Amino acid sequence: MAIVGVNNCPIESLDYEVVENEVYNQDWRSRGKLQIFQYQVLKWALALFVGLVVALIGFFSNITVENIAGFKLLLTSNLMLQSRYMAAFVVYIGCSTALAAAAAALCAYIAPAAAGSGIPEVKAYLNGIDAHSILAPSTLLVKIVGSILGVSAGFVVGKEGPMVHIGACVASLLGQGGSRKYGLTWNWIRYFKNDLDRRDLITCGAAAGVAAAFRAPVGGVLFALEEVTSWWRSALLWRTFSTTAVVAMVLRALINYCRSGHCGLFGKGGLIMFDLSSRQATYTATDLATVMLLGILGGLLGALFNFLVDGILRVYSLLNEKGERYKIILTVTISVITSCCTFGLPWLTTCTPCPPELAGKCPTIGRSGNFKNFQCPPGHYNALASLFFNTNDDAIRNLFSAGTHGEFGVSTLLTFFTTVYTLGILTYGVAVPSGLFIPVILAGASFGRLIGTLLGSISGLDLGLFALLGAASFLGGTMRMTVSVCVILLELTNDLHLLPLIMLVLLIAKTVADCFNKGVYEQMVRMKGFPFLEVHAEPCMRSLVASDVVSGPLVTFSSVERVGTVVETLRHTGHNGFPVIEEPPSAPAPELCGLVLRSHLLVLLQGRIFTRGRAKTSAGEVFRTLAPFDFAKAGSGKGLKVEDLELTPEEMDMYVDLHPITNRSPYTVVENMSLAKAAGLFRGLGLRHMCVVPKTQGRSPVVGILTRHDFMPQYIRGLYPNTIPR
Amino acid sequence: MAIVGVNNCPIESLDYEVVENEVYNQDWRSRGKLQIFQYQVLKWALALFVGLVVALIGFFSNITVENIAGFKLLLTSNLMLQSRYMAAFVVYIGCSTALAAAAAALCAYIAPAAAGSGIPEVKAYLNGIDAHSILAPSTLLVKIVGSILGVSAGFVVGKEGPMVHIGACVASLLGQGGSRKYGLTWNWIRYFKNDLDRRDLITCGAAAGVAAAFRAPVGGVLFALEEVTSWWRSALLWRTFSTTAVVAMVLRALINYCRSGHCGLFGKGGLIMFDLSSRQATYTATDLATVMLLGILGGLLGALFNFLVDGILRVYSLLNEKGERYKIILTVTISVITSCCTFGLPWLTTCTPCPPELAGKCPTIGRSGNFKNFQCPPGHYNALASLFFNTNDDAIRNLFSAGTHGEFGVSTLLTFFTTVYTLGILTYGVAVPSGLFIPVILAGASFGRLIGTLLGSISGLDLGLFALLGAASFLGGTMRMTVSVCVILLELTNDLHLLPLIMLVLLIAKTVADCFNKGVYEQMVRMKGFPFLEVHAEPCMRSLVASDVVSGPLVTFSSVERVGTVVETLRHTGHNGFPVIEEPPSAPAPELCGLVLRSHLLVLLQGRIFTRGRAKTSAGEVFRTLAPFDFAKAGSGKGLKVEDLELTPEEMDMYVDLHPITNRSPYTVVENMSLAKAAGLFRGLGLRHMCVVPKTQGRSPVVGILTRHDFMPQYIRGLYPNTIPR
Missing domain, CATH: 3.10.580.10 (CBS-domain)
Structure with missing residues (x-):
């Protein structure tokens, strides 16, 4: 029976059981060796092709975001340098609001299914739940454009969750084999016209999405395995792995191309996003105790985050039900609040004189860098602005940066953490494609660095490492993933020596948080009313x-x-x-x-x-x-x-x-x-x-x-x- | 019906289905919240305890091997330095044969199930096949001691496969909860007296074994998932992960302790076994083509390896059936052949003068190092001896070492590769605990370095990298694992930049080899006559x-x-x-x-x-x-x-x-x-x-x-x- 689910979109079940009737058997028996070979080759080719397309989309959206957001920040910075603060604020808030409104309008009018992270929807699909619009072409398009606009607008959202949804959409569309209506059907693809092969392909797509978002191929496979799929076969491991291998290789080639300056404001970052491999990691028993404390606190705050997100989503859904216009108003309101925080809060802090040994680098000229000048006199920098007045990726890189002990004070980190934690909760649920990874990593990293600064006298660990462990503890506390988060963080930071510490903090955070509620994605699957089949019967x-x-x-x-x-x-x-x-x-x-x-x-x-x-x-x-x-x-x-x-x-x-x-x-x-x-x-x-x-x-x-x-x-x-x- | 399997040991099926009869239901209903909590806590405690025990065993066997083998090599080296070559040969072959005979006697008389890698047996157990002696305490003991003796004897075998079996045995014994016969039963453990909980625990044990062997915690989890288990749940991912986390942390602590010189001849090596992170990895299209060639050749040679191992095992099983004495004779014969090769072959090569820039390091004094003096005059080294006259781990480290272009010539590498490939095939199947990882990695690394040396003019890649990629291609070609091998190699070498290359070579090698036969472990499961249930029906x-x-x-x-x-x-x-x-x-x-x-x-x-x-x-x-x-x-x-x-x-x-x-x-x-x-x-x-x-x-x-x-x-x-x- 069709159940009406979220957004009044009918929910059907998928046919994962192979229907072996006479027609199927006769068709199957009539297939020659050549056709079986065709089928095998095509299955592989499709998986690899999904990887290629997802890598291109991921890279394209990355460059676009860097250029749009970079342009916005440059424009504002230049006005600030001329001390035209009011004009800067107007430009900043104007750009952000316009981008936010555009994203919200797309989501509200064209594809409501594109709002949010998309991971719960993909999870539901792979559990056998088919809500028609989830993987539609319009959803894909809005998800891509909306995600670019949303991230550029300065929301505390990431493009990582949406990339998973984008990967799944791409896989689904390729698996449909073109349009029958327009005569574009490719004959070979007929073997894939069943839910089982589509499921496999969409799993590959989801893994490719994570791989492209974090440039973490192994992490992508593990994410698909741990969080997204409901059924898993060994053969699938092998296929998803080749998909993510393609993603890794394509991204590597593209980044090498961009390094030579072909990609506008797209800047640093090789295949590893936050390369900290220069850091030395030796730690003592006291350090371990500190890390455990971080795990416990991260678990508690993560569980609280899930609880609050659940509450906010319920409130928002009441608003959103009233109509498209309310969705846009809500989004714009949150955007204005975000802009006011990111532009306004740095004024509250005092200017820090630049450390004399960093004469050339401080204050930063241009858009990336740790020492934003903001409203400060020459030779000074504004620590809060270095975090707020930046893209989320750059803020994370700043927080993770090693050997920067004095750079961010306790008050700076506390202000940033509180703001990001609150904004992260408030933003999820507005009508833009919004990933949860980045807010959680941002909040976790600032929290970790805060704890590290407070415990500086006790623990000898680097503050950048504290930030990384804080991010791990928050990820463990909200998403409750273990192996995949661990591998993603390793691939992000390229530091295998940190493995035992990251594992410890993840285990503790997940265990603590599991005492209170479920993981954030499971919670959302339940809230959206998907008839999700759990592994264990009640x-x-x-x-x-x-x-x-x-x-x-x-x-x-x-x-x-x-x-x-x-x-x-x-x-x-x-x-x-x-x-x-x-x-x-x-x-x-x-x-x-x-x-x-x-x-x-x-x-x-x-x-x-x-x-x-x-x-x-x-x-x-x-x-x-x-x-x-x-x-x-x-x-x-x-x-x-x-x-x-x-x-x-x-x-x-x-x-x-x-x-x-x-x-x-x-x-x-x-x-x-x-x-x-x-x-x-x-x-x-x-x-x-x-x-x-x-x-x-x-x-x-x-x-x-x-x-x-x-x-x-x-x-x-x-x-x-x-x-x-x- | 009981089927009689290998070694005349009866094979039963395991009861993985929960038998919900009235007795069970009443017992279950009578359990209070406290008892359910006890059960949960105990489940975790057991998993973590398995990790601790396996890490200790792994570390102990590692130290013992390094000390026994190191002592043997030092003794021989000293005699060589005094030009008493005959005495050196007698000591060398005598030590090796005695160690080999001891290992074989243990295996033949006490626990025949301890011979071989043990991975096929664990795989079969987790598929639901119970062959009584597989996880018995005697098997565990013989496996530990026999593996130490076998590796010290200089066989081309590893201790990695046996570690998986050891991990499974430890988990099984802990899950039994002591002996009822001797009144040592711990009451709490009664909740675990079922095959389902034992299966979970043994999966953790197998993962811990890999983690301890390669010091690769994430690789261990993936290995268990990809190669060993037949059923997998998300909860299991989480539990195996915590087990391997314990392994990683315990090993790290122990290694730090040993670094201060408390562990005899146990030498270098932090948590990462082959740390090459200093290497620069940029590669061109030509390099990619070379890597693909390596993948194809590795796949072909891997498939051939499997074919030959299968044949040799059939021949050996005829011999071994004749009685324990034949098993020992066979083992000793292979040991003598191995010793003759490792001691004799270096005489065939000419001495190389030491490069002047390495004056202090060449020839090597003591046991580890790249430049073995062997029979050469002062200021010269014997390249073949640097590989042969060494422990397997050190030989691999030498092959993987970067920036050593002239060190090993084509003839050296060709001789070494051919010998190791042949000995690897001949050795597997004798009555000692023998892992396949090390022979495959050794052969693959020398093969890769050989190809690299031959193609030196075309490709600009480092020869150490070639060795690594060769090892990956052989692992892909014989074991047909992808994600787990990739992660294990990454954790071994600590170089994430190599990921795309390793992925590529693995994919190609596996695809090529799959055209010819099955993976080596699957082949063995079939040969041992285990009624293994495949995923797909015929x-x-x-x-x-x-x-x-x-x-x-x-x-x-x-x-x-x-x-x-x-x-x-x-x-x-x-x-x-x-x-x-x-x-x-x-x-x-x-x-x-x-x-x-x-x-x-x-x-x-x-x-x-x-x-x-x-x-x-x-x-x-x-x-x-x-x-x-x-x-x-x-x-x-x-x-x-x-x-x-x-x-x-x-x-x-x-x-x-x-x-x-x-x-x-x-x-x-x-x-x-x-x-x-x-x-x-x-x-x-x-x-x-x-x-x-x-x-x-x-x-x-x-x-x-x-x-x-x-x-x-x-x-x-x-x-x-x-x-x-x-």
Whole structure:
């Protein structure tokens, strides 16, 4: 049954089970070795191509952001140098607001699904939930442009989360194989017209997104594995890895090209974003204790962050429901607040005289660098402005920088941390594509550096290292990822000696935060109302059996059914799978023949393979009218609909043989099977329908159908409010 | 049914399915919050403790090897310096042979399961195959000592593979919770007396083994994920990661301690084994082409390696079957050949004059270093001896060393490569614990350096980098791992800039090698006759249905059964699971009540919970005599046996109610379910038994039981020799 989810967009389940009906088997058997080879080659080629496209998009958006934001900052800086502070403020706030409004308008009017991080949506898709607009071309376009505009507008958001969504969209579009409507279908791609191959490709896309965002190929694979996918095979590891390898190589080549000055304001940064490999890492027991403290505090603040984000999202969704205009107003308001903070707060701090040994470098000329002059007299710098009045990437680089002990004072770091933490919570949920990685890393890094400065007398660790560990603890506390965050940070910083410390801080932060609430992405999946299948069944399901949750009247078809009956049933129910019953005289007693899918029924009806009486049709006969390709699953929301059928009353009175399209081996459970075990089967094999068969004889051969919906805790709670503790 | 496998050791399946019978449910319900918390804490504590123990063992064996091998080499070197070449040879070959013979004797007489790498065995265990001696304490002991002796003996073997096995053994022993026989059982551990928790712990152990061997914590997790486990959950990622984090931290602390000279001859090497981070990595298109060539050649040679290892193992197994003495003779023979090669071959090469700029360092004094003097006059060094007359670790370090262009000539490298490649193949399969990583890395590194030297005029890459890439290509070609090898190499060399190149070479090598045969571990699992469940069902299974492979007469029990019948059945069949049928008058018609396990039956019989007539017993009554702990699964080969039962003839005539121990929700498939889909279900959920139920009514409620055995391709091929292509 179609459930209406977020943004009133219908949610369907995906068919991850291979429907092995006669049509499929005959098509499969007819494939020669050449076609199987084609399929294999194409599968690889597509995965690699996804990597290439995602790397290009990631690089393009990176350059564009650096240029737009850089231009904005340069313009303002120049006005500041001329002491035209008011003009500078107007230019700064004007640019930011314009960019923010543009991003919000795109998101609100063209593709509402592009707002937010996108990781929860991709996670839901790979769990088997299909919300039509999630991976649509318009979403992709708005996500790219909106993300560039949003980051350039100076929001405390990253482009990393959106890159995951972009990667998934790209993979999904390439897997669709062009448009049938415009005759652009590539014939070879027909083998990929099924949800299983699309799932694999989208996993590759998500991994490529992370790889492109952080330039972390191994981290990308691990992120896909740890956070995004619900099912994993060893073969997939291998394929995602090659996708991210392509990303790494393309990015490397492009960066080398840009180093020679071809990319405008796009500046520093090789394949490693924050290269700190020069730092020496030896640490004592006291240092370890400090790091543990950082882990505990990071876990607590991370859990609080998740709690507050959840609250803010609930408030915002009330506002956003009122209409597109409210979305834009909300976004612009947050943008103005952000601009006021980033421009206004540096005025509160006093100017610091430049250290004499850095005569040439301080105050910084141009846009990147640690020592922003801002409103200070020559020879002085404004520490807060060095953090605020910068792109987020540069601010992180400043915080991570080693050997800079005196640069940021306690008050500077405290102000920055509080502001970024608050803005991060306030910004997530406005109508722009917004990643959570950067806000969390920013807040964590300033927090870590703050703790490091406070504990300076006790611990001998470098403050840049403190910042890095603070970022790790916040990432562990909010996202609850371990291995992938660890590898991403390693790939970002290129310092393997830090591994044990990063691991320790992550473990502690995650453990502490897990005592309070769930990870931020899981929380969002739940809040968006996706019927997400968890790995473990709820304990309450142990005391129920499969037949307890079977709902509604069961709709079955006879194996050779009247066309009119089929059409009427399809019109009046929302079901997607129907048990087919073999009835006497074909069988001695009614027995379960299999399961038929709505989409296959529609194709068969459209093909008008009817008979006057109850007669059998072979798969061969079906193929005389229809190609195997016709039964392939179309992309989201693109398949045939029952309204498209135009059958004459005469045809409605004929019969259609369902045998060729019936899945003869549906997975079944006996009605008194423990619901928890049934859920394990359903989740473990990634099913969409599961037939419930009777325990005792002499009854109908199938007593119900279980779908994803029937395993949702809230649904079961509704049925049995008393037996189940919340 | 028990299958007799390698070394005549019986192979059983493991119970990864949670048997939710009444006894289990009552026990579970009675657990308070405190007990669940205890369970959680203990689970974590055990995982961390496994990490600690494995790190200590790994470090201890490392130091011991360095000291024994170092002492042997020093002794020989000193004799060489005195020009007493014959004496040196006798000492060298004598030490090596004695060490080899000791290792072989241990393996042959005490624990035959300790020979070889152990990775295939651990892989099989985690696939659900229990061969009793695999994880026994004697195996652990012999593996540790034998591995130290074998590596010290100078064999071309590593201690990395054995470390994985050692890690798994440690985890298994800790998970058993002490010995019941000696009253050492720790009460808390009872919650872990099941195969599922043991499986998780052993996965952690395997990861810890790799982490300790390569000092590569992230690589360890990925290795467990990619190569060792068959089932994976996100929670496991998190737990293995903390285990390897402990390993990394303990090792780091120990190495720091050793740096101050407390560990004898244990020398260099921080947490990173081959630290080359000083190298500059920029590369051009020509370099990429060279790297691709290296990948292709590595893939070809890797596939050839696997083919030859397979052949040699078959020859050796014929020899080894003849008795323990033959095993020792074979080992000693190979040891003598190895010693002759390593001592003899350096004489064939001419002495190289030391480069004048390295006056102090060449020739090397002491045992480590690049420039072995060997038989050369002062001021000269023997390049071949620098590789051969060294521990394997030092040889690898020499090959990987950067900025050493003239050091090894083409003939030196060619000789070394050919010898190591051949010895690597010959050595695997002798009765010593022998890892494959080191031979493969050695051969690959020398091969890579050889290619680099030959292509010196074309490619500008460093020769040490060539060696690294050669090692990567060989690892990809033999083991077919991608992400884990990549991360292990990164953690070994601490050079993230090399990532794209390593990825490229791995991808190409694996792709090329996959065209010829399977990975070396998969090959060995197959050769050892383990009934390994593959992820994908064989294509032939698609044309069969579940009932086609059901074999033998089905043995069922009535829900309340005569004790004598149960005992007789247990005595005369080897089955481990029996369907329980509810018969009239308890039910209107015979129906499937569930499945009962042999081990539970034995416990119930031992407890003598019998009734005079056919009467029901509740779980509560069972618990009056037996504790829930009594039903816990004992470790391999330790459970009750039917021979242990001593029942009087009177008791044999009484009845026993099987309801409390019957798993009421066994997974079932309908008899006409496609065998491929049944296999998917069996593999996907990690089952041990699956009931086949009839399609039509009026027959017995269960028509057969499917076990692991029934899904083996060779078994199916035996049943249907014509329909199935090989």
